[in-house]
Amino acid sequence: MTVVDAPAASLAPASLGAGHLQAAAARHAEEAERTGRLHPEVVGAMSDAGLARHFVPRRWGGTAGSFAELLDTVAGVGSACASAGWCSVLFAAHGRLAAHLPAEGQRDLWGDSPDVRIAAAIVPPAGWLAPAPGGWTLSGEWAFASGVEDADWVLLASLDHSGDGAPGYRVLAVPREQVRVRETWDAVGLRATGSHSVVAEAVFVPEHRTFLREALVTGVTGADAAPCHRVPYQLVAALLFAAPALGVARAALDAWTLLVGLRRLPDGRPLADDPTVQQTLARCSAEIDAARLLLEAAAGRADGPTPAPAAAALNQRDASVAVDLLVGVVERLMRTGGARALITGGGLERAWRDIHAIAAHAALQPAPAAAAYAATVFPATA
Structure with missing residues (x-):
């Protein structure tokens, strides 16, 4: 087998898509929380949905796909199970890192199949x-x-x-x-x-x-390199780590909406008639949409033509701010969700824990993101 050839079987499209993965992740989310381990069905569904091969070079039967498509898929999985969303994006991202190996090393990984976790x-x-x-x-x-x-x-x-x-x-x-x-x-x-x-x-x-x-900093430079392999690591790292948080915040809003729908005001009217509840709904849904737009803009820079010198700083800024917005959303929902929001297994408290775990990642910290962006705006001083 030459470098540009791939086994015929590996060129077949994934048999099941992201919808199956999201459903499996939702079905096993509570069990995963208890056991601290993803269910085998969920792990298998990641491969079926093409996550492991998403950034694998096409010469090995991979997709060499886009960041925008991955963002959408991971957010959907993250809304069902944050841990499944996290592992999904990292199995994809690590395939992109491994694409910097020499051709012989890539053959060791993907010579038999691109669906390697x-x-x-x-x-x-x-x-x-x-x-x-x-x-x-x-x-x-x-x-x-x-x-x-x-x-x-x-x-x-x-x-x-x-x-x-x-x-x-x-x-x-x-x-x-x-x-x-x-x-x-x-x-x-x-x-x-x-x-x-x-x-x-x-x-x-x-x-x-x-x-x-240094290969991660420069990206793959070969003439036949796919766009997803040419971009430097610093342009996309924060974006990828932020992707599951978008789904987690959506799940938190869904859980909160369900809780509110079950409660009533002292006069018997639905709690949803309370102006404060309505304002919480409007603000939280809008901030989730704002975070989505920030992450989509970052994915667009990564998927576009040769990025401008400031693109990495912009993406780091936008991912950090997006996650900050999403953390604020879940915090607000917890504060207004009442005692039921605190009950284990209700969805909202799990989202609160998961989104704080995501936001704690070094790639999403506000201070270095702000410093990187400021360096592109303010002139250098001696």
Whole structure:
């Protein structure tokens, strides 16, 4: 098989779509919350819906798809189960990262099928990397490898001190069975993402299954590279992490609306007649739509022609502000949802925990996003 060929079976379209994945995620959301693990049906539905292959190069039977399409799919899944939405977007995103591997390394991952689930723990780099004949020996522990229990491969990053200058930041692709998972994820939100730690003990990684982080900064530069592979990591990282939050806020609004519909005012009229309730509904739904527009604008910059120099800062700004809006929405819904909103299993309290877990991610913090944007507006000073 040559680099540009793919097995005929891998070129077949996904048998089931995003609607099936969303339904499966909703059906198993409560169980996932209790067990801290996505149901096998949900994991399988991610592959059926084409999430793992979404950014895989077409030469391997992948979709090399758009960011706008992924945003829409992930938001839908996130409205059913935040953990499923989180793992869905990361399995897609990590396929895009792995597309920076040399062709031989890509063949190792996708030579048989593009539907390969990839976990990752590449920020910050960790562990120890030593040169070995034909490659590297990797040891150490990496935290927060979301979806690793259901992954086929894992991307890990470590500093390469083999040169004379500053250490290189090397990303390495390792088969999942060659590492050990240490169950460290027991969090208040995103409970079923399985964001555990990964331990490697003197694992050999051939040179062709590694690349330097600079490749993520520049994007894939080959003449046949798809648009989704040409964009730099910093242009799309915050957008991808923000996508599940849009679905979570929508689910929170649906849960709140159901709660309000069951309650009545002291005079017997529906609580929905209360002007304060109506204002909450209007403001929250509008802010969800505003956040959606911000994320769609960021996806449009990523999917468009060569981005302007300030595009990465704009996308980081818009993703951060969008998530801030969505957190505010869920906070407001919790405050006005009454005692029933606090009951476990009602949907609203789970959305409150999940959206705070998403917003805690380093890529979505307001201060660095503001600093990056300000640097494009204010002139540099000596």
